[in-house]
Amino acid sequence: MPFKAKDQQGNIVLATDFKSVLEIRKNFPKGSLFCPFCQTLMFPRKRQNTSLHFVHTHPCTTVMEHHPESPEHLQGKLEISKYFQEVYKGMIDAQEAFIEIEHPISEAGKNGRIADVAVVFSTGYRIIGECQLAKIEAADIYQRTQDYYSISADVLWFLGGAADTPENRQAAVDLDVFAGTINFTYST
Incomplete structure (x- = not known):
């Protein structure tokens, strides 16, 4: 979605x-x-x-890493985007950065990745915000983080739902990429 x-x-x-x-x-x-x-x-x-x-109209055939998304995950991406808008407002207003939801990065990882949210700076530097609500293993957090590090991007993980486990929090803390938990009630 x-x-x-x-x-x-x-x-x-x-x-x-x-x-x-x-x-x-x-x-x-x-x-x-x-x-x-x-x-x-x-x-x-x-x-x-x-x-x-x-x-x-037919299933997506991209080889870039992406995963099915729930309505809550879509809302999480919007919340992360709002968070980045607030944190980097001055740079965005000065056109030194922009925020992109579903930011494709073909050179990250084996087949590329589609980042949930990215702050893209005019220098080319990127900060990636990953919203993870579905179950995930700590090893996957390490791997996805390493894929972003391979292109010199920084990552912030927002964990919630089934992904907010002690093991996943510890993995994100060990990597110094834990942004916090994302818990909200979806509203239309």
Whole structure:
């Protein structure tokens, strides 16, 4: 359930820039939105207890590492984005940085990764915010962190739900990448 699609001209379309599915459909007719990662057709969707987002007409075929996302995970990405907006407001206002949800990094890891949220600085430096709510092993936190370190990016992990275990917290603390827990009630 990504927040971004690509139009026929290759421009990124963010679901967060619109108020409704109808508004997106008025601006982008059927068959004119594509996955920015695998190029398959996408369409807008908003269901009860979810944010406005895009859905593939067929499963995403990108080789970049990505995982299924719950409505809570989508909301978590928005919360991390808001957090980064606040922390880096001065740099964003000065156009020294921008924030991107679902930031593709083809050179991170074996097949690349799609970071949940990234602060991208004009120097090329990146800070990655990873929202993890589903069960994950500490070894996966180490590996994903190392994949981001391999491109000289820093990482902050926001753990919640089934991912917020003592082992995962310790892994994130050991790596000095533990941002804290993310617990919220989803609201429409």
